[in-house]
Amino acid sequence: MKHMRTHLILMTTFIVLTASLISIPISILITKTFFNTGTQDMIVRGLTVREIITPILIIILYTFMFIIASRRAVSPFVELSNATKQIAAGNFDISIGWAHKKGGPARLARNFNLMAQELKANEFLRKDFISNVSHEFKTPLSIISGYAGLLDSEEISDKDRHEYSLTIQKESKRLIKLTSDLLSISRLDHQKIQEKAEAFRLDEQIRQAVLLLSAEWSAKNIAMEIDIPKIVYIGNEALLAQVWSNLIDNAIKFTSNDGLICIWAHAQNGVVTVKISDNGEGMSEETQSRIFEQFYQGDTSHAVEGHGLGLALVKRILDVSGGSISVTSKIGSGSNFVITLPVKESAD
Template sequence: MRISPPKNRGLWWHFVSLVFVIVVSFLLVMAILAYLYIRLGNDAMQHRNPFPPVLTIILFSLVIGTTITVTVGRKILAPIADLIKAAKEVSKGNFEIHLDESHRVDEISDAAHHFNIMVQELRSIETLRNDFVVNVSHEFKTPIAAIEGYATLLQDDSLSKEEHDEYTGMIIDSARQLSALSGNILKISKLENQELLTEQTEYRLDEQLRQALLLLESAWEPKQLNLNIELDELHYYGNEELMMQVWLNVLGNAIKFTPEGGEISVSLRPDGPWISAVIADTGIGMTPKVRKHIFEKFYQGDPARSAEGNGLGLPLVARIISLSGGTIEVSSEPGVGSAFTIKLPGPVSAK
């Protein structure tokens, strides 16, 4: 964690001090001149032209003032020159720049501090972008290679009908996986560049959850899962289409990782100014390491199940919940199951 630099003297104070020093220096010299004039008396000075000494003193004061100005100004402007050079390096893509934050002027110190934070954030974004490109390339490569491989096998005229149907099914599954991956990438890219939700309406949130369960019936019915449903009648104001993506992803994961004969619980109820939805299962659960990374793009806790997903479902869920002003938390233990708690802001209207 970065510590803010200490507050020191401001730029305005330094310039005021500079002018003050120049004025005091000039007045001091003039005071010495006046003292000598009075000390020596008018008689000693009457045969001399008074203007040359005065001009000499003025010029001498200007030299002193200029010297002080240049010295102090150089110290003040040097960090600004460094900031300009650093900005040029960042514009060229060099994110390893770090400015000294220990300047005595607090405005310059703050500027360096926030510049370093900006560069650090840009460096993180660049790293994420590179990782994203690598992951996308890898994820696309797998289904494309499968399609190419099985299509090549289909060129063999000696294949039996069973083999032909098997290879055709593999191609279809890989194509669907590729389509889902492309769709999720487009969705999450759009949402990451979006700060506000649009197309919000008021609708029945409990009815939406029931619709999501019906849409997933083909997944949970063959596994003979027990459904424990407790849904209060609640009205919610939000983006209906995006929120359906949340329920389909979370419920889909619960169904996927719950063995036959297991149980899935879904509850929805008001919780003060929030709407609280809890989706729990009695599935395989997660280790603390997996639980820590499940909302990261392309992360898959079980590599053996990578063909069943692309690691974008939960990051997509987290982004939608964040844009909706809500929160999502998960509790899980290996062999016990997982529980996702989603809280959405009101207003809540219970009928």
């Protein structure tokens, strides 16, 4: 910032000096014209008071005009420099007023305003993220601390003791899932391409995910329809497994008893397409547009378990795998997720 100020002072001095130099021949010219005296004449007979004062006045007038003009020219930069100082101090509410004008400096100002807005939005997201994380941690931690306190009492029955211990275990598992989801998302945020790629059977991986959740869907008497041919895929096996487990877990969670979940996949033209659909509660348009945001949960989801991180994680995994995910859904009719993945080695 100091550098900029010195630069501006130097610029102003340079302009003033140039103005003075330009004004000397002009004032001589004016003096000659107005007083009708030749230069030779002036040198021979010496200068009259008028002939001395007039050029001095013209020089002062010129210098004054140039100071005003140069101040006007550098003032946008001074304003920008002060605004930059504000940004550095963490005040992102700043914007340059003359950004709508035409010309180079105005374009600079527009870009500056854009930068300030972006920084403000990022700061908001960061604060929002911290408050979400704190909130999600607070609930299980206070439950664990409450039940641990109850366990300490000697008057409780064995049945209650067992129940409290189960609750503590359940909440601890929730915390473990929350931290591992957050870690995975943060790791994937800094990863542009998938690091580990190996060939594996994608069809078997999806079936395995269904099997691992069998206790959940059997308990709700949900029917599973699976139609997947043999698909060999090259990619990060552990990462991709999380895609299926999260999507199937959601389908089970948001489908009521005796519902139906269909999983269909095929590989064609170098692309694997997987469809996971359910006839559960479905989602509104508003919910559909926000489900891939971290910590976002639809209106009815707060009643069921979760932190709103599963689909954010799924989206990031598909991004680093070069894939995509889309959803169509209707409240009361169910949801349909379509996942595409580019294949390096398709079904054989």
